[in-house]
Amino acid sequence: MTGLSSTARPRCNLCASERVGVYHDQGYRRVVKCRDCRLVFVDPLPTPEQKAEIERLAYEGDLLPEVADFFRNCHRDFKDDPVIDAFRHGLRWLGTHRKPGRLLDVGPGTGIFLHLASTEFGWQPFGIDICQESADKALAEFGIALQVGDFDTYPWAPASFDAVTMLDMLEHTLDPAASLRRAWKLLKPGGVIYLAVPNQQCLMTVLLDRYIRMRGPGYRFFLERLYVPPHVYYFNPKTLRRMLGHAGFEILGVSTGNVYLGRYRLPLRMRVPMEIVLHAGKLAGMGAKVLALARKPETHQQPLPGA
Numbered sequence: 001m002t003g004l005s006s007t008a009r010p011r012c013n014l015c016a017s018e019r020v021g022v023y024h025d026q027g028y029r030r031v032v033k034c035r036d037c038r039l040v041f042v043d044p045l046p047t048p049e050q051k052a053e054i055e056r057l058a059y060e061g062d063l064l065p066e067v068a069d070f071f072r073n074c075h076r077d078f079k080d081d082p083v084i085d086a087f088r089h090g091l092r093w094l095g096t097h098r099k100p101g102r103l104l105d106v107g108p109g110t111g112i113f114l115h116l117a118s119t120e121f122g123w124q125p126f127g128i129d130i131c132q133e134s135a136d137k138a139l140a141e142f143g144i145a146l147q148v149g150d151f152d153t154y155p156w157a158p159a160s161f162d163a164v165t166m167l168d169m170l171e172h173t174l175d176p177a178a179s180l181r182r183a184w185k186l187l188k189p190g191g192v193i194y195l196a197v198p199n200q201q202c203l204m205t206v207l208l209d210r211y212i213r214m215r216g217p218g219y220r221f222f223l224e225r226l227y228v229p230p231h232v233y234y235f236n237p238k239t240l241r242r243m244l245g246h247a248g249f250e251i252l253g254v255s256t257g258n259v260y261l262g263r264y265r266l267p268l269r270m271r272v273p274m275e276i277v278l279h280a281g282k283l284a285g286m287g288a289k290v291l292a293l294a295r296k297p298e299t300h301q302q303p304l305p306g307a
């Protein structure tokens with residue numbers, strides 16, 4: 001992870017401001033916050049090649065051993081767990097605004113969300129992932145043929161989907177505003193987008209951010225776990241809502257949800273206090289995830305980038 005260097009001034013992907021404050025310093029990169037719109041992101045951003053390598057290492061579990069088991073429940077004989085429940089909740093929400101049709105999931109990982117979308121909710125599943133291994137797994141486990149490639153350039157016809165979903169994906173992208181504009185183009189008029197991203201205003205993140213900035217004992221451990229290499233943008237309900245609006249979407253709803261720690265390999269002494277803080281955060285409207293549903297208007301033109 002060395003060699004990430006850039007002399008370019010960091011520029012906010014949401015409001016194009018170059019006024020940023022350094023939030024944390026991780027050595028190989030800084031976590032910065034836009035002074036104008038509060039979007040948090042890393043500087044420098046990795047190159048696309050570096051990003052691909054980071055994702056490969058993360059997927060293989062070399063980078064973050066505690067998430068190595070993350071995909072163990074993503075197979076045909078999956079057991080219901082809170083992650084599956086959250087997927088179903090999202091699909092039910094989607095279904096209240098659009099009849100099932102062609103659904104494109106961007107970054108589907110193992111394909112279990114698409115499997116639920118097609119078998120339980122009647123959607124015709126499509127997906128694109130940069131990782132060949134994901135596509136192989138989705139085909140072997142669920143019989144779903146994913147495209148392997150870059151969402152921003154893959155040659156689908158405009159207005160060819162009824163729904164686009166991006167679950168835990170946007171925080172990984174190098175140009176999230178462009179990815180949302182691309183999703184807008186690919187949606188039919190009246191089509192909907194459903195997103196889930198980590199919430200930068202999650203109670204646990206807010207508390208740990210303070211601890212890290214105070215340089216509490218072992219703060220580096222928390223810094224590296226909170227700001228993992230595959231994540232390059234950090235949203236809160238407000239910044240996600242605003243970026244969707246800039247891309248031309250009409251917001252149908254934004255809420256917060258939680259992560260399921262049972263999928264992580266965590267010692268009990270860490271898991272118990274984390275569960276308590278996550279639960280308190282959820283009650284306070286500061287859950288660990290931002291969930292958003294938005295629609296491409298039936299008639300409106302997409303605003304120009306930066307408008």
Ligand SMILES: [Zn+2]
Nearest residue numbers: 012015034037
């Ligand atoms: Zn900004």
